[in-house]
Amino acid sequence: MARKPGSRAEITGPKLRETALRLFARDGYAAVSMRQIAAEVGVQAGALYLYTADKQSLLFDAMSDHMEALLAAWRAEAPKGDARDRLEHFARFHIRFHAARADAVFIAYMELRNLTPENFARIGALRSCYEAELESILRAGQDEGTLTVPDTKLATMALIAMLTGVNTWFREGGRLSRDRVEDIYVDMVLNAAGARV
Amino acid sequence: MARKPGSRAEITGPKLRETALRLFARDGYAAVSMRQIAAEVGVQAGALYLYTADKQSLLFDAMSDHMEALLAAWRAEAPKGDARDRLEHFARFHIRFHAARADAVFIAYMELRNLTPENFARIGALRSCYEAELESILRAGQDEGTLTVPDTKLATMALIAMLTGVNTWFREGGRLSRDRVEDIYVDMVLNAAGARV
Numbered sequence: 001m002a003r004k005p006g007s008r009a010e011i012t013g014p015k016l017r018e019t020a021l022r023l024f025a026r027d028g029y030a031a032v033s034m035r036q037i038a039a040e041v042g043v044q045a046g047a048l049y050l051y052t053a054d055k056q057s058l059l060f061d062a063m064s065d066h067m068e069a070l071l072a073a074w075r076a077e078a079p080k081g082d083a084r085d086r087l088e089h090f091a092r093f094h095i096r097f098h099a100a101r102a103d104a105v106f107i108a109y110m111e112l113r114n115l116t117p118e119n120f121a122r123i124g125a126l127r128s129c130y131e132a133e134l135e136s137i138l139r140a141g142q143d144e145g146t147l148t149v150p151d152t153k154l155a156t157m158a159l160i161a162m163l164t165g166v167n168t169w170f171r172e173g174g175r176l177s178r179d180r181v182e183d184i185y186v187d188m189v190l191n192a193a194g195a196r197v
Numbered sequence: 198m199a200r201k202p203g204s205r206a207e208i209t210g211p212k213l214r215e216t217a218l219r220l221f222a223r224d225g226y227a228a229v230s231m232r233q234i235a236a237e238v239g240v241q242a243g244a245l246y247l248y249t250a251d252k253q254s255l256l257f258d259a260m261s262d263h264m265e266a267l268l269a270a271w272r273a274e275a276p277k278g279d280a281r282d283r284l285e286h287f288a289r290f291h292i293r294f295h296a297a298r299a300d301a302v303f304i305a306y307m308e309l310r311n312l313t314p315e316n317f318a319r320i321g322a323l324r325s326c327y328e329a330e331l332e333s334i335l336r337a338g339q340d341e342g343t344l345t346v347p348d349t350k351l352a353t354m355a356l357i358a359m360l361t362g363v364n365t366w367f368r369e370g371g372r373l374s375r376d377r378v379e380d381i382y383v384d385m386v387l388n389a390a391g392a393r394v
Contacts, residue, residue, distance in 0.1 A: 026310070030228030109365075110307045114225070150381045154373070158385050161362025164353045168306075169354050176348070184347045188355050192389035 016041050016051050017065070020058040025103035029059055029114045059111055060119040065127035066104040073097055075196055083141030084195045090134055091189045092182050094163045099178070103165050131156050138193060148194030159189055213238050213248050214262070217255040222300035226256055226311045256308060257316040263301040264323035270294055271330055280338030281392045287331055288386045291360045292379050302364050328353050335390060345391030356386055 021041045023032045035057055038045040042113035052058050074097075098105050108123075115123060135156040141147025149155035163185060170181060216237045220229045226355060231252055235242040249255050271294075295302050305320075332353045338344025346352035360382060366374035367378060 004310075022296045028225040028227045030225045096345065131361070150384050151373070154381045157362060157366050157383060158359045158382065161365070162359040165354060165362075166356025176351070181351065184351050187347050187356065188352060191391055192359075192385045194388055 012041065012043060013051050016048065017058070017061060021062045021103050021107065023107050024059060024062065024111060029055070029107075029111045050100075056114075056116060056119065059107075059114060060116075060123070062104065063108055063111070063115070063123050064126060066101065066108055067123060069129065070097060071126065071130055071133075074130070082143055082146050083137050084190065085148040086137045087134075087141065087147065087193060087195070088186050088190065090137060091159070091186045092164060093168050094160070095182050095185060098164055098167050101172065102167055105164065131160065134159065141193065141195075146195065149192075153195060159192065162189065162192070203288075206332050209238065209240060210248050213245065214255070214258060215353055218259045218300050218304065219257065221256060221308060222303050226252070226308045233328060246327060246352075253313060256304075256311060257313075257320070259301065260308070260316075260320050260341070261323060262306055263298065263305055264327065267294060268323065268330075271327070279343050280334050280341055281343040281387065283334045284331075284338065284344065284390055284392070285383050285387065286384045288356070288360060291357070291378050292363050294381060295361055296367065296375070299364055302361065302375065328357065331356065338390065338392075343392065346389075352390060356389065359386065359389070 016037070019036055019157060020032075023037060023040065032055075034048055035045045036049045037055075037058070041048070052061070074090075077093055079086045079088065081089075112120060112123070135152050138147055138149055138152040139156055142149070142152065166181065166185065170178070172178070176184075212233070215228075217234055220234060220237065227328070229252075231245055232242045233271055234252075234255070235245050249258070271287075271290060274286065274290055276283045278286075309317060324347070332349050335344055335349040335352055339349065340345070363378065363382065367375070369375070373381075
């Protein structure tokens with residue numbers, strides 16, 4: 001008989017992932033124990049191993065879930081228009097997607113060092129896929145003549161760092177609304193990429 | 198009698214700071230014990246307390262030393278010229294200073310959450326001082342008409358994030374030399390800040 005929706009296993013799996021992400025972001029991967037995660041989820045420590053192989057798997061899953069969701073969301077946007085328009089679309093998308101996932105973004109940067117070499121390579125490959133999406137826009141812009149950057153690879157890294165940086169300082173209810181911040185960043189991104197006005 | 202240069206205390210103090218910084222960057226603040234730091238420094242755990250009050254002080258000292266050195270180094274540069282020239286100078290300075298201090302930069306971002314509220318506020322104040330140096334260049338540029346940014350505060354955060362991002366991917370011996378990377382970033386920074394060519 002199939003499990004009913006809302007069965008214990010279907011609730012515990014997502015709750016475990018959400019809890020691990022939150023605790024890793026708050027205390028750091030190395031400082032969090034499986035026992036502590038189990039207590040927060042509300043199961044016995046031994047029961048965790050029905051859902052995950054080990055703590056490393058929880059970290060890897062958190063990081064790969066984040067990167068896969070990012071890639072899928074971007075591909076679903078499938079922006080039209082010339083490279084300048086698509087670059088603007090990318091900037092707005094990147095800010096919005098990351099603003100809603102502060103813990104995952106923090107972990108993605110901070111806990112790379114705690115991945116096994118194999119898992120590190122797999123996350124690196126996912127990141128490269130996302131970077132390639134932006135780089136292809138910059139390349140198209142060079143070809144069309146709508147964008148001018150001295151090096152598409154470096155411009156990709158520079159623009160992603162600039163846009164992700166919003167997460168380190170933006171707080172809802174501050175001096176500027178989220179929309180206004182987005183507009184200002186779009187302006188700077190287009191300028192940095194030498195967009196013809 | 199004054200201590201001779203090279204006495205045990207004069208060697209242990211700096212070695213302790215250097216070791217704490219390295220271990221915090223490698224394993225994370227929460228995962229590193231005073232016992233482990235003592236073992237790496239080569240003293241008994243109890244002897245550490247001749248040099249530092251506690252682990253929190255080691256973290257705070259690492260972060261404040263870094264910020265104070267950054268501010269002092271920038272002020273020693275005292276660049277001349279118009280705002281466009283000073284912005285270029287700032288970009289080159291920022292990349293070079295941070296490239297040489299990967300551990301300190303990593304900790305500065307990652308371990309903020311492990312500072313006590315009082316120490317957090319003190320580090321925040323030092324950061325604001327540094328950001329104010331860049332913002333004053335952007336303001337001067339607006340006044341002179343050599344730079345155009347939609348918001349000097351946001352442009353400050355965006356440019357610092359972009360420049361610090363170099364640390365996350367640059368490796369000596371890669372496709373581009375350090376000087377070439379610097380030139381490319383200068384170009385993007387000036388464009389992002391709407392510099393008149």
